[in-house]
Amino acid sequence: MTDPSTTDPLLLRLGARTSPLARAQVDLVAGLLAARGAGSSFVGVTTSGDLDPRLLTEIGGTGVFALGVREALRADKIDCAVHSLKDLPTAAEADLEVLAVPAREDVRDVLVGSTLADLPDGARIGTGAPRRALQLLDWARLQGRRLEVVPVRGNVDTRIELARGGGLDAVVLAGAGLRRLGYLGVDDQLSGSDKKDTVVKGLLSEIIDEELMLPAPGQGALALEVRRSLEGPARDAVALLDDAVAHAETRAERAFLATLEAGCTAPVGVRARVTGRRGNAFDLTMSAVVERTLLNTLSGLTKQPPVRTAVSGSTNDPAQLGTDLARSVLDQLNDEVRRTGAGSAPARIERAT
Numbered sequence: 001m002t003d004p005s006t007t008d009p010l011l012l013r014l015g016a017r018t019s020p021l022a023r024a025q026v027d028l029v030a031g032l033l034a035a036r037g038a039g040s041s042f043v044g045v046t047t048s049g050d051l052d053p054r055l056l057t058e059i060g061g062t063g064v065f066a067l068g069v070r071e072a073l074r075a076d077k078i079d080c081a082v083h084s085l086k087d088l089p090t091a092a093e094a095d096l097e098v099l100a101v102p103a104r105e106d107v108r109d110v111l112v113g114s115t116l117a118d119l120p121d122g123a124r125i126g127t128g129a130p131r132r133a134l135q136l137l138d139w140a141r142l143q144g145r146r147l148e149v150v151p152v153r154g155n156v157d158t159r160i161e162l163a164r165g166g167g168l169d170a171v172v173l174a175g176a177g178l179r180r181l182g183y184l185g186v187d188d189q190l191s192g193s194d195k196k197d198t199v200v201k202g203l204l205s206e207i208i209d210e211e212l213m214l215p216a217p218g219q220g221a222l223a224l225e226v227r228r229s230l231e232g233p234a235r236d237a238v239a240l241l242d243d244a245v246a247h248a249e250t251r252a253e254r255a256f257l258a259t260l261e262a263g264c265t266a267p268v269g270v271r272a273r274v275t276g277r278r279g280n281a282f283d284l285t286m287s288a289v290v291e292r293t294l295l296n297t298l299s300g301l302t303k304q305p306p307v308r309t310a311v312s313g314s315t316n317d318p319a320q321l322g323t324d325l326a327r328s329v330l331d332q333l334n335d336e337v338r339r340t341g342a343g344s345a346p347a348r349i350e351r352a353t
């Protein structure tokens, strides 16, 4: 007789929010598992972030979306949580671990509803992310243009529709989410020129250069989180989905964010890119943009240009590079406070959420 525990096909319970994007991300992971012979099922979780209609910057506290899914993990209702890594707080959990970060999707943001060049004077652009507001307003300042940032939130479809008829000229969304939902396409009709336009659900759009709009830490990456106690074939199946490059890049980005003591709604953009690999060492380049006061508000962001910084190096500890870069930003900010004696500026960086 065969032992059923060794012949039973593996069936992993994957947990995520119930939004269309979260579903698409679970389907993607299910496909990766299936390609390796592992079966899976979907368990939908409603989180406090889904039930609360306020802006994320108003709800406060990091991880409003991750919390409910983590509870399901702790209660053994699921075996593996599928998170957007950028929504996951940087603090380590005693009983949970991010076991795998699969290969990364596009890290760039997309302007939906217009190209940058076509934006009218005084254009109204919807985003609830201080990071996006900061970089849009800094771009406008450098271009000598005027634009207005309007705080919005809602799932991907809701925000796209605001650009179609909500009194906004455009909204900004993560390209990764748009691609995973199959919304990012090309068309040669919209602008009337020969070149192919980027189109999102029939709206003229533009994939924004990374240099102009640095992504949120971890943008475009998924985090597969499990209980530390998970063992056997289930653990092995999840671990196999890890992509060393994606994991290294996001480690560096999240260490940068954590060292600033900032959360996922902070006015911080950062991109780490693995450019090569020698044995256990990664060649990494990092660029970052940080709002000068690091306060978590959409107001007052234009008063001073943000801090921009970059570093590159070869390391087998990507987190250390991110930490070092963040320390250099903090040193620079604290130096400025000391030099200018700016009483109103925080001498120490405040927690962003």
Ligand SMILES: NCc1[nH]cc(CCC(=O)O)c1CC(=O)O
Pocket: 084, 085, 086, 087, 172, 173, 174, 175, 176, 177, 218, 219, 220, 221, 222
């Ligand atoms: N904060 C919501 C959120 N979390 C992850 C994504 C997109 C997917 C990703 O960046 O990995 C989005 C939507 C957006 O920012 O437009």
